[in-house]
Amino acid sequence: MELKKLVSIYFILFFISCSNNSKPTVYSNSGRALGTTFKILYTSNSPLENIDFLTDSIFFHINRSLSTYMKSSDISKINAGEQFVKVDSHFRNVFNKSKIIWESTNGFFDPTIGLLVKEYGLGPETNKKSSINIDSLLNLTGFEKVSLKNGLVVKHHKGIYLDFNAIAKGYCVDVISKMLKNNNINNHLIDIGGEMVASGKNEVSNLPWKVGLTDPLNYESNSFIYKIQLQNLALASSGNYRKFTIDEKSGEKIVHTINPTNGNAFATNILATSVVAEDCITADAYATSFMAMPLEKSIELISKLKNIDGMIIYFDKKKNVQVFTTKGFDKLILN
Secondary structure: OOOOOOEEOOOOOOOOOOOOOOOOEEEEEEEEEOOEEEEEEEEEOOOOOOHHHHHHHHHHHHHHHHOOOOOOOHHHHHHOOOOOOOOOHHHHHHHHHHHHHHHHOOOOOOOOOHHHHHHOOOOOOOOOOOOOOHHHHHOOOOHHHEEEEOOEEEEOOOOOOOOOHHHHHHHHHHHHHHHHHHOOOOOEEEEEOOEEEEEOOEOOOOEOEEEEEEOOOOHHHOOEEEEEEEOOEEEEEEEOOOOEEEOOOOOOEEEOOOOOOOOOOEOOOEEEEEEEEOOHHHHHHHHHHHHHOOHHHHHHHHHHOOOOEEEEEEEOOOOOEEEEEOHHHHOOEOO
16 A cells, blocks of 8 residues: 655745844755655744754654564564564554544555565565465455554464555654644645645745645646645645556556455556545545545545545546545635
């Protein structure tokens, strides 16, 4: 369930150089973390002196807890069969939110698909084979087979493999946003691989933060299907058109969004999704879920969820591109 970067900050930053320190300035901090790029924009009268140390510390601790790409991480130790790994608050927060989304989506969001990810050749330590016994792997999936008790992960079968990559970036965005607010940086835009939190506004322009949603059919030209404004909202997007492998037998695309209910990793009629929520961990999980779910089920669910809005780009039966948006999402679109 790996998410792709579909969202870009499209406005031009004007870095204001002036002697009057009472005027807010847009500051920028960027780099690479969690296997992708990140960018932090914030407005303040002066830069946050230790922002590099603070963000690096967050990335370090979240990786140490949740990265399946680090053999020394807690989740890697648990996946390897260690039984007495006391997990930290990051792990507990992501685990508990995953349970909520798993129940809400009737299993279409499921962090136990890690073995399927590996067998399809899509994740770390891949075991790509000419044929995959999906039925046997499905016996080792199902989030109902995993629980947290006294800070320890309890698995019904030692072969169950956890993978929180579809929710960890969104969670990390929320953690960084909280850190900035604790340092009195209340107006900021954080982007980690397309997962975003927009807090407050751009004080220089005195307008909400603005972002562009990539057109999935023209992503190489960096064109946008919509430009939207965000204020005190989180945004996450998912899509399978940038990164995939090809099945050697059928020639079909094997994509990074796996359907946990049947183990299918082949492309569906869903091209891309974007979800707006109050926090990024929620938006991240639902954006992935709507990639895996049948379109009708996604539309039915998003119409019931409170404080959740979104967009789904899909092919109709005639292979024409269609766009579904909620009323709340429409209000964010810039003309």
